[in-house]
Amino acid sequence: MKRNNVRIAVQKDGRLRASSLKFLESLGLAIKKVDERALVAQCSNENVEILYVRHSDIPKYVLNGVADFAILGANVLYENSLELKKIKTLDFGQCSLKIAVPKESPIKNIIDLNGERIATSYPNSLCKFLQSQKIHASIIEINGSVEVTPSLGLADAICDLTQTGNTLKANGLRSIHTIFDSVALFVESPFEDSLKKKFIEKFLESK
Amino acid sequence: MKKIQPTILKGTRDFLPKEMMKRNKVMEILKSTFEGFGYSPIETPIISPAETILGKYGEEGDRLTYSFKDRGDRSIALPYDLTVPFARFFATNYQDLPLPFKRYQIQRVWRAEKPQQGRLREFYQCDIDIIGSKSLICEAEIVKMIVTSFEKLGLKNIVVKTNSRRLMNAVLTSFGVPKEKTMDAIRIIDKILKIGEGVAISELEKIGINDPKKIIELLKPEDTNKNTLKKLSAYDTSELEEFLTYSTLLGVQEKNIQIDPMLARGLDYYTGLTFEVISPDWESGTICGGGRYDNLCGLFSDKDFSGVGVAFGFERIMLLLEKLNLFQDIKAPSQVLVTIFDKDSVKDALSTYKILIEAGVPTEIYFESEKLAKQFKFADKKQIPFVLIRGENERKNDEITVKRMENGTQKTIPLTQLVSYLQNYYEAK
Numbered sequence: 001m002k003r004n005n006v007r008i009a010v011q012k013d014g015r016l017r018a019s020s021l022k023f024l025e026s027l028g029l030a031i032k033k034v035d036e037r038a039l040v041a042q043c044s045n046e047n048v049e050i051l052y053v054r055h056s057d058i059p060k061y062v063l064n065g066v067a068d069f070a071i072l073g074a075n076v077l078y079e080n081s082l083e084l085k086k087i088k089t090l091d092f093g094q095c096s097l098k099i100a101v102p103k104e105s106p107i108k109n110i111i112d113l114n115g116e117r118i119a120t121s122y123p124n125s126l127c128k129f130l131q132s133q134k135i136h137a138s139i140i141e142i143n144g145s146v147e148v149t150p151s152l153g154l155a156d157a158i159c160d161l162t163q164t165g166n167t168l169k170a171n172g173l174r175s176i177h178t179i180f181d182s183v184a185l186f187v188e189s190p191f192e193d194s195l196k197k198k199f200i201e202k203f204l205e206s207k
Numbered sequence: 208m209k210k211i212q213p214t215i216l217k218g219t220r221d222f223l224p225k226e227m228m229k230r231n232k233v234m235e236i237l238k239s240t241f242e243g244f245g246y247s248p249i250e251t252p253i254i255s256p257a258e259t260i261l262g263k264y265g266e267e268g269d270r271l272t273y274s275f276k277d278r279g280d281r282s283i284a285l286p287y288d289l290t291v292p293f294a295r296f297f298a299t300n301y302q303d304l305p306l307p308f309k310r311y312q313i314q315r316v317w318r319a320e321k322p323q324q325g326r327l328r329e330f331y332q333c334d335i336d337i338i339g340s341k342s343l344i345c346e347a348e349i350v351k352m353i354v355t356s357f358e359k360l361g362l363k364n365i366v367v368k369t370n371s372r373r374l375m376n377a378v379l380t381s382f383g384v385p386k387e388k389t390m391d392a393i394r395i396i397d398k399i400l401k402i403g404e405g406v407a408i409s410e411l412e413k414i415g416i417n418d419p420k421k422i423i424e425l426l427k428p429e430d431t432n433k434n435t436l437k438k439l440s441a442y443d444t445s446e447l448e449e450f451l452t453y454s455t456l457l458g459v460q461e462k463n464i465q466i467d468p469m470l471a472r473g474l475d476y477y478t479g480l481t482f483e484v485i486s487p488d489w490e491s492g493t494i495c496g497g498g499r500y501d502n503l504c505g506l507f508s509d510k511d512f513s514g515v516g517v518a519f520g521f522e523r524i525m526l527l528l529e530k531l532n533l534f535q536d537i538k539a540p541s542q543v544l545v546t547i548f549d550k551d552s553v554k555d556a557l558s559t560y561k562i563l564i565e566a567g568v569p570t571e572i573y574f575e576s577e578k579l580a581k582q583f584k585f586a587d588k589k590q591i592p593f594v595l596i597r598g599e600n601e602r603k604n605d606e607i608t609v610k611r612m613e614n615g616t617q618k619t620i621p622l623t624q625l626v627s628y629l630q631n632y633y634e635a636k
Contacts, residue, residue: 115611115618117628136611138632153621 005047006199009067012039012052015163016184019092020071023186024050027203048199059084062189068196069189075161075182079125084187087204093184094163097125100173101157102150110177113137119146119155126159129179147171218320218328229534233360233525234313237333240356241311244348246335249310251292257282263291263506273317285317289334289518290503297338298507307339313521325491327522336516338503343446345515346480346499347453353484353495353517354463360524361533365494367463368483370470371446372498375426378442378468382422388414396426397471426468435466450480476500482517489527495519539590543570543629546582548598555597559607559625566626586612593629597622 010020021031030045041050051067059082061067070084073093077084099118101107107116110133119140120126126139140155147167149155159179162168168175186204188196215221222230238248257274261284264272273285286292289312297308313333320326335352337345350367357365375396379389391414399407404423411419429435432451436444447466454464472481479499486494497517504512528534543563547556556572563570571591573582579596586594596608601619608619609628620628 114614115609115616117620117624136613136632138628140627140631154624 004195005049006069006195007049007051007061007067009051009053009058009061009070009072011055011058011072014055016055016071016073016093017052019090019184021050023071023090023092029203062187065189065191067189068193068199070187071184072187073182074185075122075125075180077185077187078128078180078182079122081124081128085190086185086187087200088186090184090186093182095161095183096163096181097122097159097179098162098165098168098175099126099157099159099177099179100147100162100168100175103172103174105150105156107157107176110135113157116156117154118157118159119149120159121146122159122161125179129159147173216328218322218326220327220329224540225537228537228540229528230525232534232537233521233528234333236359237313237356237519238311240352240359241335243355244309244352246309246311249293249296249312250314251286251289251296251312253285253315254283255286255292255295257284259295259507260284260287260291264288271318271320273319286314287318288316289314289332290516291506293334293336294503295507297512298504298510301339301504301508301510301512307337307345309335309337311335331521333519333521334516335519336514338512338514338516341513343450343480344453346450346482347457347459349497349515349517350454350464350482351457351459353482354459356519357484357486357494360528361531362486362488362527364488365463365484365486366465367459368465368467368470368485369447369450370467370481371444372471372477372479372481373446374439374442374444374468375471378422378425378439381442382416382418384416388416392416393471396423396469399423399469423469428465428467428469432461432464432466435468439468446480472496472498476502479515484517486527488531489523492523493520494523494527539592541569541571541589541591543568543593543595544582544586544589544591545570545572545595546579547573547576548579548596550576552576552597555602559595559597559622562626563629566630568626568629583610583612593632595625 008024011017025031029043029048031050032042032044034041039052041052043050051061053061055072055076058070058072059076059080062070062084063082069087071090073095075095075097099110099113107113113135114137117138117140118126119142121141121143123139123141130137140149142149146158146160148171149158150173151171158173161182162175165175188200260272261269261274264287268287272287275283277283293310293312301308311334313331315329316332317329320328322328335349337349350369353367354365357363375393376389379392384392392411395407395410408419408423411422416422425438429438436447451464470481470483472483477498478501481498482496483493484495495517497515499513499515501513502511503514504510545556545560545563547553553576560570560572573585583594592612594610594612596610601607605622606619607622607625608617610617
């Protein structure tokens with residue numbers, strides 16, 4: 001069945017959720033308040049639906065045309081090697097993908113990473129980086145709490161997203177390299193759709 | 208005892224592992240692409256009754272076909288190409304096959320040629336065909352598959368030249384070329400790039416064709432396919448237009464397809480669209496070609512089957528990829544060598560080896576407890592990137608040392624992490 005509304009996917013939990021909603025409201029959307037566990041919220045003034053989904057799942061919703069727009073970190077696109085059309089770069093969600101090692105580690109620069117074990121939740125981004133630098137290392141994929149892996153003997157270095165660097169410090173780690181800086185993006189699905197087009201004209205091009 | 212000279216016949220080849228891995232890789236890419244479009248593999252016998260091979264390629268072809276008498280005094284022939292064996296195969300089996308039938312076939316063929324540069328007695332051919340449908344979707348699908356195959360091999364700028372045999376006939380008829388001279392005229396026009404326009408014109412005049420210059424002017428391709436078709440708008444170009452629409456819908460880009468009204472492909476049996484693939488990096492001929500035919504099995508059966516097929520020039524493609532240096536990421540079959548530290552380490556090395564082969568890490572073990580330097584040398588010669596060392600210290604600490612041969616760096620890790628370490632080493636993937 002053809003959908004007759006516009007859908008925007010945003011992060012369900014995490015640092016982008018509040019800023020994303022604030023941005024959408026600043027466009028003039030009146031998003032109905034819902035329970036934090038709810039997955040869908042309507043707008044009271046427009047035929048627009050907000051989808052709350054896991055950050056890493058956002059591209060799937062957009063690529064399958066289930067959502068017309070999304071707000072997500074540039075790092076997610078990079079990690080999944082996706083090129084979704086960016087409508088606007090937003091002024092929140094700043095963070096960096098960094099490589100860090102224990103303070104007392106003999107690893108001083110990225111060349112020293114040759115042959116070492118690097119734990120990360122962003123294996124593809126790290127792999128692309130290592131390939132571009134012709135560094136050979138073992139990438140240990142970990143889905144969370146990457147920063148503790150060196151002290152537990154699972155890795156010699158980590159590659160993780162940081163905002164302030166406080167988590168690194170608290171775990172006795174120091175950054176040796178920044179792979180890239182990321183920011184939140186407003187992107188659109190790759191499919192043609194008249195409602196989507198109207199939304200862009202009404203809310204984004206006039207601003 | 209006198210030893211026999213270990214020779215091979217001229218025009219045949221031994222493939223050493225490095226070369227063979229490259230060939231396997233190209234074949235795998237082609238096969239997986241073909242299967243991705245729903246083509247099924249088939250194979251036909253190497254030895255066949257001579258009458259199923261001889262007499263199909265003209266005098267020259269018969270002379271170049273390998274044939275001999277077997278022990279039962281039967282005349283036997285080896286395949287000269289894959290087209291005739293496929294026609295025979297289809298005539299034998301069509302009742303058991305789903306129609307339309309889509310096949311690919313990569314096999315050796317033999318030619319009793321005098322071997323010279325680029326001419327072998329034994330080589331591979333790679334054919335794909337759709338048989339049993341007249342729809343132009345077949346042609347569009349095949350062109351999409353050609354473009355996809357070459358893209359996957361790293362060749363993004365190939366051009367599929369295409370033309371309609373029907374259109375060419377119509378143009379020649381409109382210039383008053385009699386039917387019996389059409390094929391001769393087509394052959395001359397087809398080789399125009401080789402012999403030059405001047406020679407072609409005088410050859411056409413020689414066989415009694417008026418106004419050859421005008422014909423050639425009309426058949427020259429324009430800068431875009433649209434303009435080429437526009438120039439020919441006095442003729443029926445619907446076949447090419449329909450084909451272009453389909454291939455565009457399948458995502459074939461304009462840069463990869465060129466309507467070339469001069470293209471003929473010398474062979475008589477093409478009846479519809481014909482194809483020839485060229486690469487800007489390869490001046491010595493086409494790397495793939497074929498077209499639509501209406502009567503493949505005519506020699507073997509009363510039934511008529513229309514089909515469309517192309518042959519990839521496997522040996523040429525190998526030379527082209529080599530020339531462009533596209534074989535850099537060919538890996539040795541094994542990624543890891545387990546060394547034997549000393550005589551007392553055999554059991555330990557075997558248990559490490561067992562862990563790795565059972566985990567699916569491509570690994571081999573050195574067979575003797577020789578000096579480590581000698582074991583490293585073996586790894587080097589076989590281009591195995593990782594070598595494992597477990598001496599007394601490592602054994603005491605439940606550790607293992609991984610040496611990377613490329614730069615000699617060593618890393619000692621817990622033995623329990625060995626499989627994960629190697630599997631996640633991105634090059635080992």
